[in-house]
Structures are given as C-alpha cells and as structure tokens.
Amino acid sequence: MKKLTPYLYLSVPLAMYFVWVIFPIFQTIYVSFTRWDGMTRKVFVGLENFRRLFSDRYFxxxxxxxxxxxxxxxxxxVPIGLLFAMLMDQKYPGQRVFKSLVYLPMALSFVVIGQIWSWILEPRSGVLNVFLRAVGLGSFAKAWLSDPQVVTYALILAALWRQIPYAMILFLAGLQNVSKELVEAAVVDxxxxxxxxxxxxLPQLRPAMVIAITVNIIDSLRAFDIVFVMTRGGPFYSSSVMANYMxxxxxxxxxxxxxAAIAVIQFLITLGFILLYLYNVLKREERE
Structure with missing residues (x-):
C-alpha cells in the first residue's frame, strides 16, 4: 500500500491532464486531416488543409x-529584463517600491493590458500621440492600431510592458545563485x-538566460489575447498571428x-523549442 500511495495521489491530476490536454492534442491532430464545420459529419481530406495553408498568404x-x-x-x-534585474539586485532607498512598480504589469492579464494600451495608442486623444504633439514631434503621431505598417510593432510594445517584468523575475532568481565569492575575488583582482x-x-546566469529566452519564444508563439482585444487581427489581417488566424x-x-491544421503547425513549432530547451537542460545536468 505504501508503494501504491504516491500513484493514487497522482492518478486524479494525471487523469485530468489526459482529459484536458493530451486527448485534445490528438483530437486536434485528427481534425486537421478533415473538412468539418463543427456540426456535420467529418470528411477525411488527408493533407489538403496543410497544402492550402502554405499557399494562404494570410497564414x-x-x-x-x-x-x-x-x-x-x-x-x-530579455536584455531589458536583465538590466532591471541587475538594478533591483542592488541596495538603495526605495528599492522595494521601485521593484513593485516594475512588477505591477505582471499582476494584470493581457486582456486588461490590451485595453489600457488601446487607450494609450488612440489616434486623437491617446497619451502617446498627445505627448508627441506636446514635445513638437507631432509628425511621428500615427493611428497606431489602424496603420498596417506599424500595428504589429505597437502590439509588441504593449505586450513587452508585461513581458519585461517576467524576464526580470527569472533573472532575479538566477542572481540568487551567483557566487558572491567569485564576484568578491574579481573586485580584489x-x-x-x-x-x-x-x-x-553573466556566465553564471546562463541557466536563467536559457529559461528566459525559451519562455519568451513560447509566449511569442502563443500570442492571442492582446491581439484579439486590441485589433482582432486587423486591419486586413496585418496584425494577425497564428492563434488569432486559427x-x-x-x-x-x-x-x-x-x-486545427493551423493549431497543429503552431504546436509543432512550439514543441520544437520546448524539446531544444529540454535537451539543453539534460545536457547541463549530465555535465554537472
């Protein structure tokens, strides 16, 4: 019974994980080989959906x-998060207040952040354009969310407001493992x-760097909510990402x-980066 107890505790979460994660993955893969409107009978079409994907200019x-x-x-x-982490790791008056202010966006969802930045980037009364006009740079003011040339970069800017503190937290955790003796020896030298x-x-921050880069890549591939809230993928799909297009x-x-075919392509790309990350982790553990 003692040997079975750990497996009994694991059985419920593993069963839920299978039902809500593993089974839908295989179901999505199967649906990607069919033509289906969600109501009528599925028609198996093989690789037709994937062939059409790579000739679809919007995809x-x-x-x-x-x-x-x-x-x-x-x-x-990643580099800005590392810079903030180095600043936060120092001792100075108001450090905790400053750290809390930088970390604040992490407490907000991307839906809330998207709404806030929609107000900031509003073409007439948005804070950004008002500021540019106030400092004599009115020629740089744009309709940030309706100009196909800049809308994607505006969305990335909004998402970075939350992503930079996340990278900062990862590096702050990594800085706790930096050898103080080596730093003091370098000062003496x-x-x-x-x-x-x-x-x-920096060499001692390599594990945190690998994690930060991998997590940021995965987060960039699954971007959806902020795009949906701010632009719905428009104008004319110019700001669309794979999750939004799916x-x-x-x-x-x-x-x-x-x-489903779009979701499978997105899943395979993400899985590739996850496997690369796991390979680096296992390789490092073997060296240690």
Missing part, C-alpha cells in the same frame, strides 16, 4: 508576425563593474479542420 503573414513577436520578445524583453558583469556574473477560421468561419 504566411500571420506566421511572419509571430516571428516578429519572437524577435521582439527575445531582443528586447581589480575588475571594473563591466568586467565583473561580463566575465563573472480562431477566426475555426469559430468565425466554421472551418474546424483548417483551424
């Missing part, structure tokens, strides 16, 4: 937007602040098979 546009999200999240949220950071602290086809156009 390719959504995929390219996800790549822009990925680049923005990795190149901006005459290393300046940049040298201590580059040659002593939702439109599956639940607006009732093309469940085509929507």
């Amino acid at each position: 390719l546009l959504s995929l390219s937007n996800n790549i822009k999200w990925m680049i923005g999240f990795v190149l901006l949220s 005459g290393a300046n602040s940049f040298q201590r950071f580059w040659y002593v602290i 939702y439109i086809h599956a639940f607006h156009n009732y093309r469940m098979g085509y929507g």
Whole structure:
C-alpha cells in the first residue's frame, strides 16, 4: 500500500491532464486531416488543409508576425529584463517600491493590458500621440492600431510592458545563485563593474538566460489575447498571428479542420523549442 500511495495521489491530476490536454492534442491532430464545420459529419481530406495553408498568404503573414513577436520578445524583453534585474539586485532607498512598480504589469492579464494600451495608442486623444504633439514631434503621431505598417510593432510594445517584468523575475532568481565569492575575488583582482558583469556574473546566469529566452519564444508563439482585444487581427489581417488566424477560421468561419491544421503547425513549432530547451537542460545536468 505504501508503494501504491504516491500513484493514487497522482492518478486524479494525471487523469485530468489526459482529459484536458493530451486527448485534445490528438483530437486536434485528427481534425486537421478533415473538412468539418463543427456540426456535420467529418470528411477525411488527408493533407489538403496543410497544402492550402502554405499557399494562404494570410497564414504566411500571420506566421511572419509571430516571428516578429519572437524577435521582439527575445531582443528586447530579455536584455531589458536583465538590466532591471541587475538594478533591483542592488541596495538603495526605495528599492522595494521601485521593484513593485516594475512588477505591477505582471499582476494584470493581457486582456486588461490590451485595453489600457488601446487607450494609450488612440489616434486623437491617446497619451502617446498627445505627448508627441506636446514635445513638437507631432509628425511621428500615427493611428497606431489602424496603420498596417506599424500595428504589429505597437502590439509588441504593449505586450513587452508585461513581458519585461517576467524576464526580470527569472533573472532575479538566477542572481540568487551567483557566487558572491567569485564576484568578491574579481573586485580584489581589480575588475571594473563591466568586467565583473561580463566575465563573472553573466556566465553564471546562463541557466536563467536559457529559461528566459525559451519562455519568451513560447509566449511569442502563443500570442492571442492582446491581439484579439486590441485589433482582432486587423486591419486586413496585418496584425494577425497564428492563434488569432486559427480562431477566426475555426469559430468565425466554421472551418474546424483548417483551424486545427493551423493549431497543429503552431504546436509543432512550439514543441520544437520546448524539446531544444529540454535537451539543453539534460545536457547541463549530465555535465554537472
């Protein structure tokens, strides 16, 4: 009975995980090979949905937007999050207040953040355009959410407001494992602040860096709620991402098979990054 007890405790959450996660994954894969409107009988069509995907310019546009999200999240949220983490790790008056203010967006959902940034980016009375006009930069004021050339970057900017504190928390956790003895030895050897950071602290932050990059890539691939709240993927799909495009086809156009095919492509791309992360973790554990 003692041997069975752990498995009995695990049985309920594992059963729920299978019902709510594993089974829907396989069900979605099956539906992706069919033509189905969600009500009538499924018709098996093989790889037709996938062939149509890669000739669908709006899907390719959504995929390219996800790549822009990925680049923005990795190149901006990771280094800025690391910078904030280094600042928060110092001792100075008001440190806790400043840390709380930076972390505040993490307490908000992307739906709330999307609504807040919709007000900020409003073309006439939005805070950003009002500020640009006030400082004499009115020529840079735009209809940020209705200009196809800039709308994706405006959405990424809004999402970074929440993503940067998340990266900061990951790096703050990593800084707790940095050897103080090595840092003190570098000070004794005459290393300046940049040298201590580059040659002593940053190498020890590699595990946190791998986690931060992987999590940001996965979050960029599953971006949906902030896009849906702020633009619905418009104008003319210019801000659409894969999750948003999948939702439109599956639940607006009732093309469940085509929507499932988009979900499968998104799942495979995400799974690739997860497996790469697990490979790095296992490889590091073997070295240790």
